[in-house]
Amino acid sequence: MSHHFINIDCYEKFVKDFHTLSGLDLNFYKENQMKRRINNFMNTHNHKDDYTSFLKALSRDPKLYDAFFKHLTINVTQFFRDVKLWDVFQSKIIPDLVQNKHMLKLWSAGCSAGQEAYTMAIIMNEHFPSAKYNISGSDIDINVLKQAQLGSYDERDFASTPEHILQKYFTLEDRRYQVKDNLKKNISFREHNLLTDSFEQGFDFIACRNVVIYFTDDAKDLLYKKFADSLNPGGILFTGSTEHLFGKNHLGLKPVSSFFYQKQ
Ligand SMILES: C[S@@+](CC[C@H](N)C(=O)[O-])C[C@H]1O[C@@H](n2cnc3c(N)ncnc32)[C@H](O)[C@@H]1O
Known part of the structure; x- marks a missing residue:
């Protein structure tokens, strides 16, 4: 096995040029993790x-560019990811919210191919059929957003989904x-860079x-402040299972x- 060492000094230049090429500023992401991911990709693509x-x-080959962008952004997800937390969403969080508000505005930020946004819609439809709401899903990666809009998924996306839900909300085609x-009908997807x-x-x-796993602490601080500002009083921020x-x-x-965190 051979190891390839990349001249570390060049990383800054790479980040600058990649920002110009893609609009994605890797300065907001943890340097070591990003370097490792970039190096892995470069090694496997010769x-x-x-x-x-x-x-x-990257600038010449759109296929390589797309593959690299996908590799950097890591879109792995599934419907009902961390299913126990979606139980909390259904039994504790939404009941309070629907009591106080006529029309709920929900956001899946960093939605990947839409699995999280559709999970919310399924729960609303199953348990709060008369509630009025809209859900917006956003991501930086337009390729996953296209899939979200189509709403087309692989069997693997449903490892945590009850069978009757799969039957009720999806049709099997090819x-x-x-x-x-x-x-x-209550969901829209849009391109949006959280940073x-x-x-x-x-x-x-x-x-x-x-x-936010790969964001620097400064980037996270700024992001959570912006989330706090965009929530209504009483509104809820739901973070990932490693993100306190x-x-x-x-x-x-x-x-x-x-x-689950509530805005005061
Ligand atoms: C692992 S997925 C998370 C999907 C879902 N929220 C979940 O928990 O399963 C991470 C997503 O964050 C997106 N992402 C990364 N950096 C972003 C940024 N600066 N702005 C918006 N989305 C970003 C990626 O494109 C990717 O689709």
């Missing part, structure tokens, strides 16, 4: 030790599971899970259950 030629290849239209774009206001519920908001009391987000 680009060995040279950022400069790799960048050239070995793919297709979301039925009635589930799509640099401005945020809409007035949300009652924001799920941002398994997105310890020591962030100044944001006015109070834990109400593990991984």
